[in-house]
Amino acid sequence: MTALTRTPVTAPAPPSARDGLRAVLALARVEARRLLLHPLVLVSLAGYLALLLWPGGEPEDAYPVLQDVDRETQFGQLLLGLAVMIAANLGVLRSHRRGTDGSFAVLVVQPWRRTCAHVLSVLPTVLVGALIVAGQFTAEALKPGAVGHGSVFELVTGPLLILLLAVLGVLLGRLIRSSFVAPLAAVAVIAAAFVFVADSSSPAWLRGLAPVLFDEGARPLPSGLLGRPAGWHALYLLALAVLAAAGAVRASGGRTRAVRATALTALGAVVAAVVLQGTAPSDAVREAREVATRDPAEVQDCVRRGPTTYCAFPEFTPWVDEWARVTDRVRSLAGGPGAEQALTVRQKVNALDGPSGTGEPSPAAPGEVTASTAWGGERELEFAASVARGLVVGHERYAGVFCDARGVLTVWLAIRATRDGEALFEKTGEGYNSPGVIQAPVTAVALRDRELTVVERLLALPRERVGRAVRAHWAELSAAGTTTDRAATLLGVTAPAETAADREWMCA
Amino acid sequence: MRVRRRAAVVAALTRPTVRSLPWRLLAGGWSLGVVVAAVPALFSLDLPAAVLANVVRAAALCGAVGTAFVLDDPARHTTGAVPVPRPLRQALRVAVVGLAGAVWWAAVLGVVRAGADAESWAALPAGALTVEAGALSGLALALAGAAVRFSAVRLPGPAVAAALPALPVAAAVFLPYEHALFVPPGDPRWADAHTLWAGILAATLAVWAGCGPEPRRRVRAVPGRGGGVPQRGGGR
Amino acid sequence: MTRPTVSAAGLTLSYRGTRAVDEVTLRLTEGVTGLLGPNGAGKTTLLRILATATVPDNGAFTVLGHDPSTATGRQDARRVLGYLPQNPGFHPDFTAFEFVDYVAILKDLTDRRSRHAEARRVLDAVGLADVRGKRIRKLSGGMKQRVALAAALVGDPGFLVLDEPTVGLDPEQRMRFRELIAEAGEGRTVLLSTHQTEDVAMLCHRVVVMDKGRVRFDGTPAELTAVADGRVWRSTERQPGARAGWRTGTGEFRNVGDPPEGARLVEPTLEDGYLLALGGDPVAEVAV
Incomplete structure (x- = not known):
């Protein structure tokens, strides 16, 4: 009871501008904690981390190409951002939804300052997103098989997406006082990001309007050839976030000159960023793509290992040891002249369409075989097939399927030269729904049912026994005229009869 | 006798039910759905069937977000102890919204059709996509029904709507390739995926129906701990 | 008149390990029974159980001979x-009449004409005849409360459960509400939860005091006042033995508790009895 007796207490000092800022920061801290601990954000974070830390994955993941890994961080951030958007929106609307608007309206900290606090409160969540990106990228970069260079701009795009979406949630809460709008906005963002603009054939400036610059090409490119306007896109997202923040502050009564200046500056930056994104890729990048596609030797580093020369784009030279391991296995299986034949392994790209391109590089020059810009798992099998084809056939031009001993020999060599070759051969067949096909660089190495059956029978035999036969009959097996029946006999198995489906293939 | 009595209640209740539904929110979701569906027609994009299917799905998700609000009832406590059972009241709401929703869905499909070339439209299985849309709305309904059943909230809509977009996104991200839900038309997994979709539709409707009746016994999780069913916001 | 119309035995309901209602046994008869208790005493939970809006973990009760633990009994x-x-x-877009009519339908009154008549009757009874065509969002707080009372009165129920109906009403409205409740109590069983001891003193023939989920007192208002007989006194100084004491307008202290020898005793009120009936808890927590 005595607690209510009036006793002198240290009264708070009269507020100053500085205290106003302090109040905003204090409020931002409280809101930041609530946002970060919002069930929707927590669940999304948990799901996101579970997905990142989930054990397993493709063998290819052990050989990340960092200029691709950096932009792969963006989609997870976008999805996290959607959750943050809804949570931030609910935070702004809390006062309205819980009926405290009336009592809060007369408090010292004006609504627009509270909006500022809400905008600031998203920063710790953005920081968490940035930490996840940093962790994700560092983990990839530290893998022994990692090659290439990440781009800071690609990496900050993800956290900027969270920032933009969260501020958008704040803005929506200030514009429309219904908690219904944010989920709908999330659906709209999903539609915009995943449904409509997932198309790389649209004009560059239109693509740049989407939250994520979507590029999913067939194979990675050297980082100098990407030509993605990542920096301008990051600026676009940042400026849009600032614009939305200024709009939210203005919508809640903050009509100061500073807010207007910020909004105008941000608007200018948005327009500039959109225009500048439209100018990418630059002429220099186009020229470099041209050179890398048509005359890669000009920009590549070459290393000689025994009879083989390995030429790679400078960023990819760490993989030469991997290539050499597989090449040497193929050579040792081939034996005799195959083991000594001079060969150049040349890494090639088709960079003309940029990172979205799906075209294959042009066939290798005589005496060369093609290596791609991806490695690990099935890519290893594909490379082995490329080397084996170089030794057995000597060219990469598509001239039909090898309906003879050369097909059997190439595929057997590729499988036996690869770690887990048999499993990978089966997997790649299932993956493309075409058993007997290895998606080797430039042109796939495909087998008809008949040749595939012979290879399967060979795989059932001890590899030394087949290997001895291969080395003993190399010249005949790798000659153009040797039939599948003859090859089967030489290698100690029988070949089944040609099927109707077999006859539909065009034979080389 | 009882049936006739029920019929009389339904007849009398229809008008106030129609009046009490959150039409503005439903209309908001449906409008956005139509806008999304109209994008290909408005910008004369010649989209392939796979993209059109995703357009339809985005529209369906908009509708589902609206459906999340169907069980919102500000007068829930005022009408907390009335003889007309809750399942009947909820079913009436769902039936009214379902009818209007069917009209909306037909409009969505019509708008998509107007923006698709004949070949793409022919490759677009509208029936199967309708099942997907039904399942998404059913999901919203099940969540809202569970929120009403296990808590004392009057307006489950905002929370359900907030959680709703997360679920399809999670399904798209987490489900393994063989069991993917969002598959393009013509994909070999299409039939399996739609068996799964139909299962989801049935399961969500079952959950909603199961959550309809008011409990007569309290569910006690662990005897002695006295936990019981959490009842938030009910006031003690 | 003394035959119980609503009787409950051993009602218990826990929320996350706390017993909101703890072994409550009650017999209600016709007339208005007041339910007093501090915030969090479990009054609302008890009322929700008796109104069949929630289900107890344990215990049984009957309402006018019906057992709500079965489906038909509850109906x-x-x-x-x-x-x-x-x-x-409320549905804010409904008019007062539409809303009460809506509740009437939910109470299974399907005949349109008699239902409309009933809705008009209860709106008249609560004094809302002139505003029954107004949308609820336009009504004042007191009027909304009366709409809710009208909704409760639809169908002339024999058992009326009112959870703090006078909260937030001005004195005149409260007076009007007391009249309505007193009228409703004629020939009905009314259970009225409130913080206002005056409500109980003026309306109720019986009063139940609850604290921490348990019934602490059950008797007439006079009996509750009698609890404080000889335990209220005046003094010029603050008294350490007083459970509650405050300086009144005359400058003297009025104390409730255990008086010292030779204290100047004064006539107790119902509120004094209520404070003492709450038992050994620090009075500072009691919200009156």
Whole structure:
């Protein structure tokens, strides 16, 4: 009871501008904690981390190409951002939804300052997103098989997406006082990001309007050839976030000159960023793509290992040891002249369409075989097939399927030269729904049912026994005229009869 | 006798039910759905069937977000102890919204059709996509029904709507390739995926129906701990 | 008149390990029974159980002969009870008449003409005849509360459960509400939860005091006042032995508790009895 007796207490000092800022920061801290601990954000974070830390994955993941890994961080951030958007929106609307608007309206900290606090409160969540990106990228970069260079701009795009979406949630809460709008906005963002603009054939400036610059090409490119306007896109997202923040502050009564200046500056930056994104890729990048596609030797580093020369784009030279391991296995299986034949392994790209391109590089020059810009798992099998084809056939031009001993020999060599070759051969067949096909660089190495059956029978035999036969009959097996029946006999198995489906293939 | 009595209640209740539904929110979701569906027609994009299917799905998700609000009832406590059972009241709401929703869905499909070339439209299985849309709305309904059943909230809509977009996104991200839900038309997994979709539709409707009746016994999780069913916001 | 119309035995309901209602046994008879208790005493939970809006973990009760633990029993009980919850909600776009009519339908009154007549009757009874065509969002707080009371009165229920109906009303409205409740108590069983001891003193023939989920007192208002007989006194100084004491307008202290020898005793009120009935808890926590 005595607690209510009036006793002198240290009264708070009269507020100053500085205290106003302090109040905003204090409020931002409280809101930041609530946002970060919002069930929707927590669940999304948990799901996101579970997905990142989930054990397993493709063998290819052990050989990340960092200029691709950096932009792969963006989609997870976008999805996290959607959750943050809804949570931030609910935070702004809390006062309205819980009926405290009336009592809060007369408090010292004006609504627009509270909006500022809400905008600031998203920063710790953005920081968490940035930490996840940093962790994700560092983990990839530290893998022994990692090659290439990440781009800071690609990496900050993800956290900027969270920032933009969260501020958008704040803005929506200030514009429309219904908690219904944010989920709908999330659906709209999903539609915009995943449904409509997932198309790389649209004009560059239109693509740049989407939250994520979507590029999913067939194979990675050297980082100098990407030509993605990542920096301008990051600026676009940042400026849009600032614009939305200024709009939210203005919508809640903050009509100061500073807010207007910020909004105008941000608007200018948005327009500039959109225009500048439209100018990418630059002429220099186009020229470099041209050179890398048509005359890669000009920009590549070459290393000689025994009879083989390995030429790679400078960023990819760490993989030469991997290539050499597989090449040497193929050579040792081939034996005799195959083991000594001079060969150049040349890494090639088709960079003309940029990172979205799906075209294959042009066939290798005589005496060369093609290596791609991806490695690990099935890519290893594909490379082995490329080397084996170089030794057995000597060219990469598509001239039909090898309906003879050369097909059997190439595929057997590729499988036996690869770690887990048999499993990978089966997997790649299932993956493309075409058993007997290895998606080797430039042109796939495909087998008809008949040749595939012979290879399967060979795989059932001890590899030394087949290997001895291969080395003993190399010249005949790798000659153009040797039939599948003859090859089967030489290698100690029988070949089944040609099927109707077999006859539909065009034979080389 | 009882049936006739029920019929009389339904007849009398229809008008106030129609009046009490959150039409503005439903209309908001449906409008956005139509806008999304109209994008290909408005910008004369010649989209392939796979993209059109995703357009339809985005529209369906908009509708589902609206459906999340169907069980919102500000007068829930005022009408907390009335003889007309809750399942009947909820079913009436769902039936009214379902009818209007069917009209909306037909409009969505019509708008998509107007923006698709004949070949793409022919490759677009509208029936199967309708099942997907039904399942998404059913999901919203099940969540809202569970929120009403296990808590004392009057307006489950905002929370359900907030959680709703997360679920399809999670399904798209987490489900393994063989069991993917969002598959393009013509994909070999299409039939399996739609068996799964139909299962989801049935399961969500079952959950909603199961959550309809008011409990007569309290569910006690662990005897002695006295936990019981959490009842938030009910006031003690 | 003394035959119980609503009787409950051993009602218990726990929320996350706390017993909101703890072994409550009650017999209600016709007339208005007041339910007093501090915030969090379990009053609302008890009312929700008796109104069949929630289900107890344990215990049984009957409402006018119906047992709500069965499906049909609950339906029958609901036909004869009216419930005004603590924070009644409305469809703001409905008019007062539409809303009460809507509740009437939900109370299974399907005949249109008689239902409309009933809705008009209860709106007249609560004094809302002139505003029944107005949308609820346009009504004042007191009027909304009366709409809720009208909704509870629809169908002439024999058992009326009112959860703090006078909260937030001005003195005149409260007086009007007391009249309405007193009228409703004629020939009905009314259970009225409140913080206002005056409500109980003026309306109720019986009063139940609850604290921490348990019934602490059950008797007439006079008996509750009598609890404080000889335990209220005046003094010029603050008294350490007083459970509650405050300086009154005359400058003297009025104390409730255990008086010292030779204290100047004064006539107790119902509120004094209520404070003492709450038992050994620090009075500072009691919100009166």
